[in-house]
Amino acid sequence: MILRNPTVRIVRLPAALMGPSAAGRMATRVRSRDGIVPHAGSDGTAEGGDGVQDWRSDSLYIAEIRRDMLRFAVLQLRDSQSAEDAVQEALLAAFDGADRFSGRSALKTWVFSILRNKIVDAIRQRTRTVNVSALGAEGDSLDESFEALFDDKAHWQHDTAPGQWARPDEALEQQQFWEVFDACLDHLPENTARVFMMREFLELDTDEVCRELGISAGNCHVILHRARNALRRCLDGGWFAGEGA
Protein backbone atom coordinates (compact mmCIF):
# COMPACT_ATOMS: atom_id res chain seq x y z
CA MET A 1 0.00 0.00 0.00
CA ILE A 2 1.34 3.41 -0.93
CA LEU A 3 0.83 6.18 1.57
CA ARG A 4 0.05 9.31 -0.33
CA ASN A 5 0.82 11.60 2.55
CA PRO A 6 3.42 10.00 4.79
CA THR A 7 4.01 13.15 6.86
CA VAL A 8 0.67 12.60 8.57
CA ARG A 9 1.97 9.37 10.02
CA ILE A 10 5.57 10.22 10.64
CA VAL A 11 4.97 11.63 14.12
CA ARG A 12 4.11 8.13 15.29
CA LEU A 13 7.26 6.53 13.93
CA PRO A 14 10.67 6.04 15.52
CA ALA A 15 13.36 8.46 14.49
CA ALA A 16 15.40 5.77 12.79
CA LEU A 17 12.85 5.76 10.01
CA MET A 18 13.79 9.23 8.95
CA GLY A 19 17.07 10.58 7.64
CA PRO A 20 19.83 11.75 10.00
CA SER A 21 18.53 15.29 10.45
CA ALA A 22 15.00 14.13 11.14
CA ALA A 23 16.42 11.59 13.58
CA GLY A 24 17.88 14.43 15.61
CA ARG A 25 14.61 16.31 15.75
CA MET A 26 12.74 13.19 16.74
CA ALA A 27 15.10 11.97 19.43
CA THR A 28 13.13 13.21 22.42
CA ARG A 29 9.87 11.93 21.10
CA VAL A 30 11.29 8.47 20.51
CA ARG A 31 12.72 8.20 23.97
CA SER A 32 9.32 8.91 25.47
CA ARG A 33 7.78 6.35 23.06
CA ASP A 34 4.51 8.21 23.09
CA GLY A 35 1.81 6.75 20.96
CA ILE A 36 3.97 3.89 19.78
CA VAL A 37 3.03 0.21 19.81
CA PRO A 38 3.39 -1.19 23.35
CA HIS A 39 6.96 -2.24 23.94
CA ALA A 40 7.60 -5.71 25.30
CA GLY A 41 11.27 -5.26 26.12
CA SER A 42 12.96 -6.62 23.01
CA ASP A 43 16.74 -6.79 23.12
CA GLY A 44 16.90 -6.15 19.40
CA THR A 45 18.09 -9.60 18.48
CA ALA A 46 15.20 -11.83 19.43
CA GLU A 47 14.16 -14.18 16.66
CA GLY A 48 11.18 -15.61 18.49
CA GLY A 49 7.49 -15.27 17.84
CA ASP A 50 7.06 -12.22 20.04
CA GLY A 51 9.97 -10.35 18.44
CA VAL A 52 7.81 -8.95 15.71
CA GLN A 53 5.34 -7.17 17.87
CA ASP A 54 8.21 -5.04 19.09
CA TRP A 55 10.09 -4.30 15.91
CA ARG A 56 8.11 -1.18 15.10
CA SER A 57 9.22 0.44 18.32
CA ASP A 58 12.76 -0.95 18.27
CA SER A 59 14.66 2.00 16.88
CA LEU A 60 18.00 0.14 16.89
CA TYR A 61 16.59 -2.63 14.75
CA ILE A 62 14.90 -0.20 12.41
CA ALA A 63 18.11 1.81 12.07
CA GLU A 64 19.94 -1.37 11.12
CA ILE A 65 17.40 -2.58 8.59
CA ARG A 66 17.08 0.94 7.19
CA ARG A 67 20.83 1.12 6.64
CA ASP A 68 20.80 -2.19 4.72
CA MET A 69 17.81 -1.07 2.68
CA LEU A 70 19.38 2.25 1.85
CA ARG A 71 22.58 0.66 0.63
CA PHE A 72 20.54 -1.64 -1.60
CA ALA A 73 18.38 1.19 -2.96
CA VAL A 74 21.29 3.57 -3.60
CA LEU A 75 23.10 0.86 -5.53
CA GLN A 76 20.21 0.73 -7.96
CA LEU A 77 18.84 4.23 -8.07
CA ARG A 78 22.24 5.94 -7.79
CA ASP A 79 20.55 8.88 -6.23
CA SER A 80 20.36 9.26 -2.48
CA GLN A 81 17.15 11.28 -2.44
CA SER A 82 15.07 8.81 -4.44
CA ALA A 83 16.70 5.95 -2.51
CA GLU A 84 15.67 7.59 0.79
CA ASP A 85 12.15 8.02 -0.55
CA ALA A 86 11.87 4.39 -1.64
CA VAL A 87 13.20 3.15 1.70
CA GLN A 88 10.86 5.33 3.69
CA GLU A 89 7.83 4.33 1.66
CA ALA A 90 8.75 0.67 2.03
CA LEU A 91 9.15 1.01 5.80
CA LEU A 92 5.88 2.86 6.14
CA ALA A 93 4.11 0.14 4.16
CA ALA A 94 5.83 -2.49 6.28
CA PHE A 95 4.59 -0.85 9.48
CA ASP A 96 1.04 -1.40 8.33
CA GLY A 97 1.32 -5.05 7.46
CA ALA A 98 3.89 -6.40 9.89
CA ASP A 99 1.48 -8.34 12.12
CA ARG A 100 1.61 -11.41 9.92
CA PHE A 101 5.24 -12.20 10.67
CA SER A 102 6.56 -14.47 13.36
CA GLY A 103 10.30 -13.97 12.98
CA ARG A 104 12.67 -11.20 12.05
CA SER A 105 14.33 -13.16 9.30
CA ALA A 106 11.01 -13.57 7.47
CA LEU A 107 10.18 -9.98 8.26
CA LYS A 108 13.37 -8.68 6.65
CA THR A 109 12.77 -10.75 3.52
CA TRP A 110 9.29 -9.29 3.30
CA VAL A 111 10.42 -5.70 3.91
CA PHE A 112 12.99 -6.08 1.14
CA SER A 113 10.34 -7.39 -1.23
CA ILE A 114 8.34 -4.21 -0.56
CA LEU A 115 11.49 -2.18 -1.15
CA ARG A 116 12.09 -3.89 -4.49
CA ASN A 117 8.59 -2.90 -5.58
CA LYS A 118 9.22 0.70 -4.55
CA ILE A 119 12.46 0.72 -6.54
CA VAL A 120 10.66 -0.70 -9.57
CA ASP A 121 8.07 2.08 -9.21
CA ALA A 122 10.82 4.69 -9.03
CA ILE A 123 12.53 3.28 -12.12
CA ARG A 124 9.28 3.21 -14.08
CA GLN A 125 8.52 6.80 -13.18
CA ARG A 126 11.81 7.98 -14.56
CA THR A 127 11.88 9.02 -18.15
CA ARG A 128 15.37 7.66 -18.58
CA THR A 129 17.25 5.56 -16.06
CA VAL A 130 19.95 4.31 -18.34
CA ASN A 131 22.13 6.21 -20.72
CA VAL A 132 21.88 3.92 -23.71
CA SER A 133 24.74 5.50 -25.62
CA ALA A 134 27.02 5.16 -22.58
CA LEU A 135 26.11 1.47 -22.47
CA GLY A 136 27.94 0.92 -25.74
CA ALA A 137 31.12 2.56 -24.53
CA GLU A 138 31.04 0.63 -21.26
CA GLY A 139 30.46 -2.55 -23.20
CA ASP A 140 33.56 -2.17 -25.31
CA SER A 141 35.94 -2.58 -22.42
CA LEU A 142 33.92 -5.44 -20.86
CA ASP A 143 33.81 -7.17 -24.24
CA GLU A 144 37.54 -6.87 -24.61
CA SER A 145 38.14 -8.67 -21.35
CA PHE A 146 35.57 -11.32 -22.30
CA GLU A 147 37.18 -11.92 -25.70
CA ALA A 148 40.57 -12.24 -24.07
CA LEU A 149 39.37 -15.34 -22.24
CA PHE A 150 39.23 -17.29 -25.52
CA ASP A 151 41.79 -18.49 -28.04
CA ASP A 152 41.45 -18.00 -31.79
CA LYS A 153 39.21 -21.09 -32.01
CA ALA A 154 36.84 -19.56 -29.42
CA HIS A 155 37.78 -22.09 -26.75
CA TRP A 156 38.99 -21.13 -23.28
CA GLN A 157 42.61 -20.11 -23.06
CA HIS A 158 44.71 -22.53 -21.05
CA ASP A 159 44.82 -20.29 -17.99
CA THR A 160 41.38 -18.68 -18.23
CA ALA A 161 39.11 -21.73 -18.26
CA PRO A 162 36.71 -21.38 -15.33
CA GLY A 163 37.69 -23.56 -12.40
CA GLN A 164 35.55 -25.15 -9.76
CA TRP A 165 34.77 -22.70 -6.97
CA ALA A 166 35.44 -24.18 -3.57
CA ARG A 167 32.62 -24.27 -1.00
CA PRO A 168 30.46 -21.57 -2.59
CA ASP A 169 27.57 -22.13 -0.19
CA GLU A 170 29.80 -21.52 2.80
CA ALA A 171 30.82 -18.22 1.23
CA LEU A 172 27.20 -17.08 1.37
CA GLU A 173 27.30 -17.33 5.17
CA GLN A 174 30.39 -15.18 5.57
CA GLN A 175 30.35 -11.46 6.16
CA GLN A 176 33.67 -10.97 4.33
CA PHE A 177 32.28 -12.62 1.22
CA TRP A 178 29.47 -10.07 1.08
CA GLU A 179 31.97 -7.25 1.43
CA VAL A 180 33.79 -8.56 -1.64
CA PHE A 181 30.45 -9.05 -3.41
CA ASP A 182 29.47 -5.46 -2.64
CA ALA A 183 32.78 -4.15 -3.97
CA CYS A 184 32.42 -6.25 -7.14
CA LEU A 185 28.91 -4.88 -7.77
CA ASP A 186 30.26 -1.38 -7.28
CA HIS A 187 32.91 -2.08 -9.89
CA LEU A 188 30.39 -2.72 -12.64
CA PRO A 189 30.09 0.25 -14.97
CA GLU A 190 27.09 2.34 -13.98
CA ASN A 191 24.70 1.80 -16.88
CA THR A 192 25.55 -1.84 -17.32
CA ALA A 193 24.99 -2.32 -13.60
CA ARG A 194 21.59 -0.71 -13.75
CA VAL A 195 20.36 -3.01 -16.52
CA PHE A 196 21.79 -5.99 -14.66
CA MET A 197 20.11 -5.02 -11.39
CA MET A 198 16.74 -4.45 -13.02
CA ARG A 199 16.96 -8.06 -14.11
CA GLU A 200 18.60 -9.70 -11.07
CA PHE A 201 17.42 -7.66 -8.11
CA LEU A 202 14.07 -6.41 -9.27
CA GLU A 203 13.44 -9.63 -11.19
CA LEU A 204 11.88 -7.87 -14.15
CA ASP A 205 11.77 -10.22 -17.10
CA THR A 206 14.14 -9.55 -19.94
CA ASP A 207 11.39 -8.32 -22.27
CA GLU A 208 10.35 -5.70 -19.77
CA VAL A 209 13.93 -4.56 -19.17
CA CYS A 210 14.46 -4.14 -22.92
CA ARG A 211 11.16 -2.35 -23.36
CA GLU A 212 11.83 0.08 -20.51
CA LEU A 213 15.18 0.94 -22.03
CA GLY A 214 14.23 0.83 -25.66
CA ILE A 215 16.93 -1.66 -26.59
CA SER A 216 16.71 -4.92 -28.53
CA ALA A 217 16.41 -8.31 -26.84
CA GLY A 218 19.72 -9.33 -28.38
CA ASN A 219 21.44 -6.29 -26.95
CA CYS A 220 19.86 -6.94 -23.58
CA HIS A 221 21.28 -10.48 -23.48
CA VAL A 222 24.72 -9.18 -24.41
CA ILE A 223 24.64 -6.59 -21.61
CA LEU A 224 23.45 -9.10 -19.02
CA HIS A 225 26.13 -11.56 -20.01
CA ARG A 226 28.83 -8.89 -19.86
CA ALA A 227 27.75 -7.98 -16.35
CA ARG A 228 27.64 -11.59 -15.17
CA ASN A 229 31.04 -12.35 -16.60
CA ALA A 230 32.55 -9.25 -15.00
CA LEU A 231 31.02 -10.12 -11.65
CA ARG A 232 32.17 -13.72 -11.97
CA ARG A 233 35.74 -12.65 -12.74
CA CYS A 234 35.76 -10.20 -9.85
CA LEU A 235 34.57 -12.84 -7.35
CA ASP A 236 36.99 -15.34 -8.83
CA GLY A 237 39.93 -13.06 -8.19
CA GLY A 238 38.63 -11.37 -5.05
CA TRP A 239 37.34 -14.38 -3.17
CA PHE A 240 37.61 -17.83 -4.66
CA ALA A 241 41.24 -17.59 -5.77
CA GLY A 242 42.22 -17.23 -2.13
CA GLU A 243 39.99 -20.13 -1.11
CA GLY A 244 42.23 -22.75 -2.67
CA ALA A 245 39.85 -23.51 -5.54
Place this chain on the structure above:
Amino acid sequence: MRCKDASRLVSQALDRPLSIGELIRLRSHLAICRGCSNYRQQMLFLRRALRRYSSGKTSAG
Protein backbone atom coordinates in the same frame (compact mmCIF):
# COMPACT_ATOMS: atom_id res chain seq x y z
CA MET B 1 29.78 -25.77 -30.26
CA ARG B 2 32.54 -23.40 -29.25
CA CYS B 3 33.12 -22.36 -25.63
CA LYS B 4 32.43 -18.72 -26.42
CA ASP B 5 28.97 -19.59 -27.75
CA ALA B 6 28.31 -22.03 -24.93
CA SER B 7 29.10 -19.37 -22.32
CA ARG B 8 26.64 -16.98 -23.96
CA LEU B 9 23.91 -19.63 -23.97
CA VAL B 10 24.60 -20.44 -20.32
CA SER B 11 23.92 -16.80 -19.48
CA GLN B 12 20.86 -16.56 -21.73
CA ALA B 13 19.40 -19.65 -20.09
CA LEU B 14 19.00 -17.45 -17.01
CA ASP B 15 16.94 -14.94 -18.98
CA ARG B 16 14.90 -16.83 -21.57
CA PRO B 17 13.82 -20.37 -22.39
CA LEU B 18 16.32 -21.91 -24.80
CA SER B 19 15.03 -23.67 -27.91
CA ILE B 20 15.18 -27.46 -27.98
CA GLY B 21 18.01 -27.27 -30.48
CA GLU B 22 20.00 -24.91 -28.29
CA LEU B 23 19.40 -27.09 -25.25
CA ILE B 24 20.64 -30.22 -27.01
CA ARG B 25 23.74 -28.54 -28.41
CA LEU B 26 24.54 -26.88 -25.08
CA ARG B 27 24.05 -30.10 -23.16
CA SER B 28 26.36 -32.09 -25.40
CA HIS B 29 29.01 -29.39 -25.15
CA LEU B 30 28.76 -29.21 -21.34
CA ALA B 31 29.13 -32.98 -21.17
CA ILE B 32 32.61 -32.79 -22.67
CA CYS B 33 33.83 -29.37 -21.48
CA ARG B 34 34.92 -28.92 -17.88
CA GLY B 35 35.52 -25.18 -18.29
CA CYS B 36 32.00 -24.51 -19.56
CA SER B 37 30.46 -26.76 -16.90
CA ASN B 38 32.27 -24.76 -14.26
CA TYR B 39 31.17 -21.56 -15.97
CA ARG B 40 27.56 -22.72 -15.68
CA GLN B 41 27.98 -23.57 -11.99
CA GLN B 42 29.48 -20.13 -11.38
CA MET B 43 26.56 -18.45 -13.16
CA LEU B 44 24.04 -20.43 -11.12
CA PHE B 45 25.90 -19.46 -7.97
CA LEU B 46 25.76 -15.79 -9.00
CA ARG B 47 22.01 -16.04 -9.41
CA ARG B 48 21.66 -17.56 -5.92
CA ALA B 49 23.91 -14.92 -4.38
CA LEU B 50 22.06 -12.07 -6.11
CA ARG B 51 18.69 -13.36 -4.95
CA ARG B 52 19.99 -13.48 -1.43
CA TYR B 53 21.49 -10.04 -1.70
CA SER B 54 18.18 -8.61 -2.86
CA SER B 55 16.36 -10.12 0.11
CA GLY B 56 18.77 -8.41 2.47
CA LYS B 57 20.25 -11.77 3.59
CA THR B 58 23.87 -10.76 3.44
CA SER B 59 24.66 -11.39 7.07
CA ALA B 60 23.53 -13.59 9.93
CA GLY B 61 20.70 -11.15 10.73
